[in-house]
Amino acid sequence: MIEVSxxxxxxxxxxxxxxxxxxxxxxxxxxxxxxxxxxxxxxLRLLTGFLxxxxxxxxxxxxxxxxxxxxxxRRIGYLPEVPPLYDAMTVRGQLRFAxxxxxxxRALLPAEVDRVSRLTGVNGVLDRLxxxxxxxxxxxxGIAQALLGDPDVLILDxxxxxxxxxxxxxxxxxxxxxxxxxxxxxxxxVLPEVAMTCSKVLVLNAGRMVGFDTLDxxxxxxxxxxxxxxxxIAFLEEIFGKLVIPA
Amino acid sequence: MxxxxxxxxxxxxxxxxxxxxxxxxxxxxxFSAQVFAGALDGFRLLTSRAxxxxxxxxxxxxxxxxxxxxxxxxxxxxxxxxxxMPFLSMRLVAEERRTGTFELLMTAPIRPVxxxxxxxxxxxxxxxxxxxxxxxFPAFLSVAGRGAQGGGAVEWPTVAAGLLGLFLLGAAALxxxxxxxxxxxxxxxxxxxxxLVLLGLWLAGMFxxxxxxxxxxxxxxxSASEHLAPFLQGRIALPDxxxxxxxxxxxxxxxxxxxxxxxxx
Numbered sequence: 001m002i003e004v005s006x007x008x009x010x011x012x013x014x015x016x017x018x019x020x021x022x023x024x025x026x027x028x029x030x031x032x033x034x035x036x037x038x039x040x041x042x043x044l045r046l047l048t049g050f051l052x053x054x055x056x057x058x059x060x061x062x063x064x065x066x067x068x069x070x071x072x073x074r075r076i077g078y079l080p081e082v083p084p085l086y087d088a089m090t091v092r093g094q095l096r097f098a099x100x101x102x103x104x105x106r107a108l109l110p111a112e113v114d115r116v117s118r119l120t121g122v123n124g125v126l127d128r129l130x131x132x133x134x135x136x137x138x139x140x141x142g143i144a145q146a147l148l149g150d151p152d153v154l155i156l157d158x159x160x161x162x163x164x165x166x167x168x169x170x171x172x173x174x175x176x177x178x179x180x181x182x183x184x185x186x187x188x189x190v191l192p193e194v195a196m197t198c199s200k201v202l203v204l205n206a207g208r209m210v211g212f213d214t215l216d217x218x219x220x221x222x223x224x225x226x227x228x229x230x231x232x233i234a235f236l237e238e239i240f241g242k243l244v245i246p247a
Numbered sequence: 248m249x250x251x252x253x254x255x256x257x258x259x260x261x262x263x264x265x266x267x268x269x270x271x272x273x274x275x276x277x278f279s280a281q282v283f284a285g286a287l288d289g290f291r292l293l294t295s296r297a298x299x300x301x302x303x304x305x306x307x308x309x310x311x312x313x314x315x316x317x318x319x320x321x322x323x324x325x326x327x328x329x330x331x332m333p334f335l336s337m338r339l340v341a342e343e344r345r346t347g348t349f350e351l352l353m354t355a356p357i358r359p360v361x362x363x364x365x366x367x368x369x370x371x372x373x374x375x376x377x378x379x380x381x382x383x384f385p386a387f388l389s390v391a392g393r394g395a396q397g398g399g400a401v402e403w404p405t406v407a408a409g410l411l412g413l414f415l416l417g418a419a420a421l422x423x424x425x426x427x428x429x430x431x432x433x434x435x436x437x438x439x440x441x442x443l444v445l446l447g448l449w450l451a452g453m454f455x456x457x458x459x460x461x462x463x464x465x466x467x468x469x470s471a472s473e474h475l476a477p478f479l480q481g482r483i484a485l486p487d488x489x490x491x492x493x494x495x496x497x498x499x500x501x502x503x504x505x506x507x508x509x510x511x512x
Contacts, residue, residue: 048354075355084256084351085360086265093257145351219267 001026001153001183002047004166007056009042009207016042018207020056024200026152029179031194032187034204035244041081042188043204044157047185061152074103079152079159083142087131090140091122094130112148119174120144143148143171154178156186159215162191172197191240203243210243258339259372267338268331268373271331275324275377277426282323283384291356292434312392313402317385318479321409323476324381328374328417329445336424337438339366340506341431358508363499367425374417387494405481412478416471420445422498429505445471448494510512 002024009017017039024030032040045051047058049065049072061073085094093114095113104112117123120140125133127138130141139162146154159175175197178184188194194201201218204212211218219226222239262268293310297303340363343349352362389401424441431437451470466472471494474487 019250033317045350048353070356070358073354076354078350079303079355080347080439082307082347084346084348086261086348087346088261089257093260097253097257098355101250101352120267207407244335 001028002063003057003059003184004022004047005057007043007058009039009046009051011220013061015207016239017046022202022209022212024183024185026183027176027177027180029186029198030200030202031182031198032185032202033189033191033194033240034205035189038204039207040189040204040210042207044155044187045080045187047155048076049073050078050080063116063228066090069194077146077154078147079146079154079156080144081157083138083139083145085141086128088129090127090129091133092126094141094153095144096177099148102149104149116144116147119147121170126132138166139163140167140171143174152183154182154184156184156188158188159186160188160190170195171246174222202242205244211239248361251361251365251368252356253279254352254362255368256374258366258369260417262335262369262373264431265338267334271335272377272380273375275327276380276468277318279381280393283320286319287388288313298310301477304388311402312388312399313385313405314480315407316388317401318409319472321381321479322385322472322475324413325416326449328413328420328473329449329471330375331416332370332374332420332444333424333438333441334423335370335425336428336441337434338428339425340429340502341437356415360503362380362506363425363429363502367421367499368501370421371418371455374414374421375456378413378417382406382410398407402481405479408481408483409431409479409481412487415478415495416475417490419471419494419498422495422502424498426498426501429502449456468508 004023007017008015020043032043034040042051046053047060047065049058049069050172052066060072061075063075065072070183085115086097089097092113095117096109099109099112100106113126114123117126120143122140122144125137130138133141137161142164143156146156151244156175159173163171171191175186179199186194186197195215198215200214201211202209213221218239222242289309290312293315294307297307298307298318304389340349343352353359371413385401385403385406392399392401420441423444424437426436427441428434448469448471450472451466452473454466468490471490473487476492477484
């Protein structure tokens with residue numbers, strides 16, 4: 001569903017993303033993990049075609065995001081690092097506008113806005129101005145916006161930032177439930193989150209991919225002989241340290 | 248096309264929830280009213296005193312209400328547009344980049360030209376509202392002077408040509424403004440740069456004092472105010488129309504390129 005090959009992005013002479021090659025199959029939920037400045041946001045922006053790549057290619061659902069941007073983008077739902085909301089609009093207005101940008105038919109708009117706002121729990125604030133929402137609600141409206149039109153691929157940049165623990169659990173459950181039907185790639189520097197929501201982990205450090213495997217695979221390779229349960233999440237911290245520190 | 252209209256609608260609703268559009272409309276209406284009252288008073292003085300000076304009767308035959316009041320008003324409105332349009336256009340792209348909503352537009356399955364067109368259409372609508380307010384002044388003259396003949400009657404074809412000229416001027420100013428909004432980092436810088444360029448174009452004719460020949464022709468050809476003058480006298484000439492349309496095309500082209508090229512946040 002997502003095919004990345006030789007993807008490189010340079011800002012002046014600094015490589016923010018350096019020669020990434022990976023493949024994500026339909027229905028997988030992949031966590032993009034890395035320390036601050038590792039290139040997570042840049043990678044996601046390259047996947048959406050928002051940033052042009054210096055080299056390499058990205059194909060989403062079979063379409064090259066740089067050569068056939070409109071076909072590719074129709075299949076992507078994207079939550080940027082900062083939820084892109086217009087202060088002067090109500091939540092309903094914001095969602096309708098985003099749906100129109102995605103080319104949804106007018107007759108379907110109310111039902112679609114209703115569907116995504118229920119999924120993300122913002123149906124109670126549809127008539128509030130986005131500027132007056134708490135950070136958690138802004139984040140959820142951003143996720144609702146990404147879900148509009150039921151895209152094949154969801155690209156979520158730190159989806160649980162700013163949420164309280166209960167909301168975090170809700171969003172996690174939501175993301176897990178999206179897997180299977182949707183292909184999801186999300187970034188996070190919160191390790192437990194990746195462990196709990198994702199089927200695979202891609203670890204980035206200084207723009208390079210230093211690991212890409214299932215959780216079980218990572219554990220087997222880096223902590224041989226250790227048995228780990230999902231409640232015992234410190235293991236990932238340990239693996240993360242092993243992967244990132246040598247660089 | 249649907250995306251363009253959606254963006255235009257969004258832009259209009261955002262524009263009218265911020266004070267900028269209202270301030271622009273109030274400024275244009277207020278200063279127009281001042282100029283209008285002054286011009287009308289001058290016209291009244293001239294017509295009432297014309298008999299007292301030698302040759303006054305012939306003079307009176309040559310002045311008319313439209314030239315003396317409406318054309319003077321419209322000439323000033325031209326300057327008001329040059330001064331206010333940059334504030335209307337400044338946020339169009341720059342603000343979206345500042346707040347991050349640009350990322351929503353640029354990752355939607357639409358082309359940059361649709362984004363620029365939607366925003367431009369919305370700003371043209373505000374310009375049209377401003378000119379409707381300005382058109383109230385000749386309308387008022389026409390109602391108040393019902394039954395007047397000759398020089399005392401409002402010549403609507405001349406007024407219409409003047410409004411067309413003002414619309415073209417405003418449209419060109421907005422196109423220059425949206426280009427700077429797409430190029431500059433912040434709305435304030437965008438407004439200042441477009442103000443600088445537009446005032447330069449407006450005053451280009453003045454730089455020719457003392458110059459002659461080719462330099463003078465060039466400056467006059469570039470001057471936004473000299474191209475407005477024929478409209479105010481009721482003459483719609485192709486070179487003047489083309490002047491404004493090419494400014495519009497240039498501004499929109501630069502804006503589209505800048506939006507396409509500026510894919511970073």
